[in-house]
Amino acid sequence: xxxxxxxxxxxxxxxxxxxxxxxxxxxxxxxxxxxxxxxxxxxxxxxxxxxxxxxxxxxxxxxxxxxxxxxxxxxxxxxxxxxxxxxxxxxxxxxxxxxxxxxxxxxxxxxxxxxxxxxxxxxxxxxxxxxxxxxxxxxxxxxxxxxxxxxxxxxxxxxxxxxxxxxxxxxxxxxxxxxxxxxxxxxxxxxxxxxxxxxxxxxxxxxxxxxxxxxxxxxxxxxxxxxxxxxxxxxxxxxxxxxxxxxxxxxxxxxxxxxxxxxxxxxxxxxxxxxxxxxxxxxxxxxxxxxxxxxxxxxxxxxxxxxxxxxxxxxxxxxxxxxxxxxxxxxxxxxxxxxxxxxxxxxxxxxxxxxxxxxxxxxxxxxxxxxxxxxxxxxxxxxxxxxxxxxxxxxxxxxxxxxxxxxxxxxxxxxxxxxxxxxxxxxxxxxxxxxxxxxxxxxxxxx
Numbered sequence: 001x002x003x004x005x006x007x008x009x010x011x012x013x014x015x016x017x018x019x020x021x022x023x024x025x026x027x028x029x030x031x032x033x034x035x036x037x038x039x040x041x042x043x044x045x046x047x048x049x050x051x052x053x054x055x056x057x058x059x060x061x062x063x064x065x066x067x068x069x070x071x072x073x074x075x076x077x078x079x080x081x082x083x084x085x086x087x088x089x090x091x092x093x094x095x096x097x098x099x100x101x102x103x104x105x106x107x108x109x110x111x112x113x114x115x116x117x118x119x120x121x122x123x124x125x126x127x128x129x130x131x132x133x134x135x136x137x138x139x140x141x142x143x144x145x146x147x148x149x150x151x152x153x154x155x156x157x158x159x160x161x162x163x164x165x166x167x168x169x170x171x172x173x174x175x176x177x178x179x180x181x182x183x184x185x186x187x188x189x190x191x192x193x194x195x196x197x198x199x200x201x202x203x204x205x206x207x208x209x210x211x212x213x214x215x216x217x218x219x220x221x222x223x224x225x226x227x228x229x230x231x232x233x234x235x236x237x238x239x240x241x242x243x244x245x246x247x248x249x250x251x252x253x254x255x256x257x258x259x260x261x262x263x264x265x266x267x268x269x270x271x272x273x274x275x276x277x278x279x280x281x282x283x284x285x286x287x288x289x290x291x292x293x294x295x296x297x298x299x300x301x302x303x304x305x306x307x308x309x310x311x312x313x314x315x316x317x318x319x320x321x322x323x324x325x326x327x328x329x330x331x332x333x334x335x336x337x338x339x340x341x342x343x344x345x346x347x348x349x350x351x352x353x354x355x356x357x358x359x360x361x362x363x364x365x366x367x368x369x370x371x372x373x374x375x376x377x378x379x380x381x382x383x384x385x386x387x388x389x390x391x392x393x394x395x396x397x398x399x400x401x402x403x404x405x406x407x408x409x410x411x412x413x414x415x416x417x418x419x420x421x422x423x424x425x426x427x428x429x430x431x432x433x434x435x436x437x438x439x440x441x442x443x444x445x446x447x
Contacts, residue, residue: 008418021279027428028114031119034120072304074296075304078219080315082292088315089361096273103277104321105251106278109278110316111316118311118312129294137295140376142383149430169369172413177367184359196401197402201395208375215372223314241329252270285428329346330346370401
């Protein structure tokens with residue numbers, strides 16, 4: 001076991017070196033040029049189509065979608081449920097503690113480039129998707145790697161890696177929820193595990209339709225909940241916001257440790273941790289987004305791809321930025337406390353009870369991530385082993401929740417990092433080769 005852990009640690013270190021971060025940024029830049037910087041040029045149109053109009057239809061009770069598919073808005077909510085997790089709170093705290101407050105600027109850079117990457121991924125997912133024997137659309141990186149690159153073996157490997165990675169994700173999110181429940185509400189991990197198994201099984205047993213229906217209701221509420229309380233905390237400290245914004249810019253471009261911004265952090269550290277956290281949070285380039293978005297009922301790939309732009313915007317530009325500003329305005333970054341409790345301490349500067357806001361947000365963020373991860377495993381197993389085996393995954397997946405609530409996560413994180421790193425490499429290869437397909441679809445739609 002020690003040798004396995006050492007091997008995984010070395011592999012993860014190689015996979016998640018600076019080269020991968022810069023490659024992800026380069027692909028984002030490539031797709032920005034290929035799409036005519038769709039994330040900037042068409043942003044007002046995108047927000048109108050992906051948030052304003054769907055919310056109006058939602059308010060009117062419009063549930064329209066064809067048999068065996070979900071709506072575009074449901075797909076975005078389900079995808080957001082997957083990527084908005086504990087990383088938006090604890091992950092941001094860790095990035096700022098390690099790279100300084102300037103890391104926020106590099107999160108923004110990663111997000112704006114990531115918008116174009118995710119836009120392209122979703123186009124490819126829909127271009128190469130198929131229908132299963134129940135009439136449901138099904139797609140993802142394994143499909144466009146297999147058919148677009150004509151590499152079916154690599155497609156199968158990608159599907160296996162995705163399944164391994166989401167099982168690890170289940171364990172990690174369950175462990176996060178268990179820790180919060182124990183430390184904040186004094187609930188035993190066993191009780192939490194049993195509750196999680198029950199909740200997750202109830203959702204996944206109903207398939208993608210039920211999952212999409214639940215996330216469509218929960219995700220907007222949980223996001224608004226955290227955003228409103230976060231903005232309230234920022235408004236209480238509004239006099240400090242200009243200074244924090246100035247520190248963000250200074251720290252992002254500081255070449256000498258101890259000069260400007262938070263002492264001890266340089267541009268190298270700010271860039272490394274900011275880019276890593278931004279990309280890890282919004283999942284651009286991972287290949288996860290096209291799995292869920294491929295199930296949407298749309299007439300043209302770009303019609304769905306624009307939801308990916310909004311997804312990254314909400315996840316990183318809005319939620320991660322609010323977390324960063326909360327940490328900067330309240331001054332808790334200089335407290336020397338562990339990153340896992342910095343945001344809780346920030347909320348407690350108003351009132352001790354406000355710390356529960358963060359705990360509830362962590363539980364909601366992690367729970368929705370947990371629920372949505374089942375579908376990635378289903379799609380991966382469906383690709384490799386077929387529908388007969390994949391359909392039974394809904395009985396197996398919830399069991400990992402109780403395991404995650406009870407066990408240590410060290411080796412799970414290593415397996416997760418290795419599987420995700422290998423998955424990203426395969427996905428980036430496909431994105432680079434298939435960029436002409438994305439460019440053609442984008443020009444066709446916006447013409």
